[in-house]
Amino acid sequence: MPHPTPESPSRRHDVVIIGGGAAGIAVTASLLKRRGDLDIAIVEPAERHSYQPGWTLVGGGVFSADITRRPMDDVIPSRATRYATRGERVDPEAAEVALADGRRLGYARLVVAPGLVLDWGAIEGLEETLGENGVTSNYRFDLAPYTWSLVQSLERGRALFTQPPMPIKCAGAPQKAMYLACDHWRRQGRLDDIEVRFCNAGGVLFGVPDYVPALERYIAGYGIEAACGERLVAVDGPSRTARFAVGGEDGEHEEERGFDMLHAVPPQKAPGFVAESGLANGGGWLDLDAETLQHVRYPAVFGLGDVSGTPNAKTAAAVRKQAPVVAENLLASLDETPLTAAYTGYGSCPLTVERGRIVLAEFGYGGTLQPTFPRWVNDGTQATRRAWWLKAKQLPWLYWNLMLKGHEWLAAPARREPRMESGDARGASGR
Template sequence: SRRHDVVVIGGGAAGIAVTASLLRRRGDLDIAIVEPAEMHSYQPGWTLVGGGVFSAAITRRPMADVIPDKATWYAAHAERVDPGAREVVLGDGRRLGYTRLVVAPGLVIDWGAIEGLEATLGQHGVTSNYRFDLAPYTWSLVQSLEKGRALFTQPPMPIKCAGAPQKAMYLSCDHWRRQGRLGDIEVSFCNAGEVLFGVADYVPALEHYIDRYGIETAFGHRLVEVDGPSRRARFAVKDAEGEREVERGFDMLHVVPPQKAPAFIAASQLGNEGGWLDLDPETLQHARHPAVFGLGDASGTANAKTAAAVRKQAPVVAENLLASLDDKPLLAAYLGYGSCPLTVERGRIVLAEFGYGGQLQPTFPRWVNDGTRATRRAWWLKAKQLPWLYWNGMLKGHEWLARPARRHADRDDTQTARG
């Protein structure tokens, strides 16, 4: 087997950002990235593709272009990890030894969990912004729908970018409103959960748009089956009257399926009860295997699963991983920051930014941007600034506005990686 100082599983937002960050701190580190995909996606852009603002093409680049030059790329998937032997086993049978491992494979979208969905995606009015090839279909459906019923679904948590199911809905409604068609289109938000958004401070601004667009909110509605040709969707409903199933017809259906951790995490003894990476929430070091760190959507930490979270996590992992290599205490702390720019209309965004426990963590002072209100400045940030910052800042290891918080050295004895 080949050995590397650091092996990184995944070349998504998290894997690339942390690799770039490590190399910026220590240029001679021998880092390998294990990633099977040929293309790297800027997924936060897909909401704007579905809203007719971005072209799909600008949300993807060849993986070879985003992998830092100094890193070694293995174009294979990680089959499992042997934390005892400190080895990663690749799908093609190769084994990579590591001194430190970073696990960043993202999450798995469980399209198959909804009966009939895979067979009908991309036709019969059934779409999802959660796939690169389908986001353009969302926009074409929005443009062509003149009247009828539009359903937008949200699965049980956790999902990546928890606001994205309703972002798709608001942008669609905004288009129909501007075209004078909204009165002829019945819009429903079928949400498996019980609230519009998990952090209460942002709910009033969102409710304002629910009212403005005349959206029916159907809480406790979990999509279980889609019949594309007959345009019917079946939901398991849980409310005060108990559990039952209901059917709803649709002309357009925007689906967000349930999401789960990659299976190899649990199979490699790296998971928590839910199968997500079992990390210390502050240091992002594995709870049981000190040579292992993790970040991104695969993490079991209680933050919002977003690229914005990754932006703050990457420097924490880089700094703590290097400290552990040097046998020093882990001093960088991640406080759970995540962000969800809620596109409530074309031109305005509610910029939700919060950490562990729903504590608000705005980047800007209130006079620059009030995150609890829909603002033009936040739209400008999302549509004009963030894509550039993603490709040229985060993926290159620049850490503007992402300096880690400090932990206290006296609390770190047990956190230091040994060996």
Template sequence: MSSNESAAVPAGRHDVLIIGGGAAGIALAASLHKRRESLDIAIIEPAEIHDYQPGWTLVGGGVFTPEQTRRAMRDVMPDFVTWYRHRCDQVAPDAHRVVLDDGRVLGYRSLVVAPGLVIDWSAIDGLEATLGEHGVTSNYRRDLAPYTWSLVQSLSSGRALFTQPPMPIKCAGAPQKAMYLACDAWRRRAVLGGIDVSFHNAGGVLFGVADYVPALERYVEHYGIDLHYQENLVAVDGPNRVARFRVTRESGEEIVERRFDMLHVVPPQRAPDLVRRSVLADAAGWLDLDEATLQHRRYPDVFGLGDASGTGNAKTAAAVRKQAPVVAENLLARLDGRALEAGYLGYGACPLTVERGRVVLAEFGYGGKLQPTLPHWLVEGTQATRIGWMVKAHLLPRLYWNVMLKGHEWLAAPATLEKVAGRVAEER
């Protein structure tokens, strides 16, 4: 931000200014309002549609329709906030101001940065030119998830490739979920035996939390999936149906071409330019937050939550459900001049849909420590269960629209910082 912009008289000033009207921004606004109705809260969000992104995998698996995963933004935006239907172009935390894409300057007492992340389709050569045709698809776009299901329905033989890029990504289990649901559909149609299915992971493990790997490996074996690690998709030739991978071996790197009839792509992901090119970014370009308090490490009047954060939790909507109360408590403490007391233990959830009707309900926090919500006698989270499917397909969408976005913090009470410190000491 230039000195002239910093010196400009703000067009508006708010107690709390939230960048982003996705799950994180709206859930936080609702949590703050329930605690203190007198707060002047504003949200900066240009989108006219609000997406329930966890549902896109189920669209790609023929379970949901696209309409079930979207609502008009005006229907979910709280009526108690000032809604700026613009993009935030610049932040100036030293001046307590931001600049919108129309040039207006807004001031704040406390800023919350929750713009989500960017799915970098252009990072894979040739991908954008062929998405949605030639068998190339991705459940990471709402408009492409129906094409995924169309491909699954039409394929009876050939080669199906599923990819996963380097971490971090939104919902680390989603690349596998697409594959398992496809395999289950092919199994039910009795054509799985004629389809060569392979999973190409840029990383070195099937899933980052070891407790859940045995259950996933059983399904990999059950479906006859070939696993390929250290293979990063770098280019796609759609018309010729060829995918090119950069493969890392002990002897070095090489480019390997693989033909396909269906290719499900998950591109690399990064923080928005608003964050990564600003003073708010850490060395990797993500929002530089304290992992426990979710307060910015250098700007105490700035907080963050959601996918743009540089914290070590899984980037999932379930993480936001636990983060919003922590930020709400600590932001109010900061406004009141009190010490911060609420702590976040890194909770995230990834319901791994391994077949239509069964889910491995993975719930874990910082360091991969398991954090199950439901008691062990009701659901064994490290195994594929029907209760897990009920949670994923029926309970979670309702929780999202009617509980989380409304500020109802069911089973989401913040930990204390003392508890967080104790957990850290335990792990050491």
């Protein structure tokens, strides 16, 4: 069934959703599963929808890039109205969204789920050399195949893998690219001839200590030089040199390093309209209640996904648990009943440490472990073949056929004490 066509220059919907990524589509499907007659609009300009968790495996030679993308209109629920343009600004007092094409959408409830911005321009010279001169990144669909090409062709030299300051989407992805590359070089008998360095702007290898020992064993086994407090600030592609700000006891200083291959990950931030619309916290991210995923100042606004200022890992697995919480709480707010669904911060990072084995990190707020399966099924603190089977064989199918269609397998919300939220759901001003 074709999507309804938005005809008038201004329209009002029950729910407007900004973003047609994993978060926006999953919550749309979850809402329609619960209340099929909702008038829902999705604001999304892209014509293709990407399964971004698959790009690491594209860069490791496991997947082909084309299987990670589908036409946007094939994945948006048919009962939703799509506006193929950008959301430029939100007026939470008037309960309106201004679109890039000049139209304005009124809403009873708004869901903000536009993802985040990859700030390639924050690293001097990086944009100009991406895709050539040995510079690549699995954070872009078109570059992940180049990563695999570089890994295959490098026989000796120096490979640098960088990680920017947090928060970033899929915090383990910079390491995954490195481990898969090292595994290939080891299998080809080349690893001893390649100097591998992990240049991590953060202070720890991974933010949840329970998973660090397993990762450290792979770091040692591959002979990787892991350095913390090293932030990529500039790249000169033609000369194959990278400049880093390096922290020390006397403050930062800069060091230059040559490379034959550079896997770069840019700093990441929320879209500018979030702060411009008065919806941001002090860091520029969407200011949400960590449990209910309702905006802390505007009760008619909810959010989820990578734009959120909640202290969880920014992963597709987090979205899988967030979508039912937003769907239940948004409908409760429409019905003027207490919000009882709670998100406990679940996120998952399948750390691909070699082809065939994964450390399946699953954790919530405060680093509390939240394993899906008992340890006798899969010990997430160790590298296992069972976790690889889940990541490479099952998760893509679950993403396209369950999560994006509102089938909430192992994603039931936690429960909170029922209480009414303060404030009028039409806006903080109570208008």
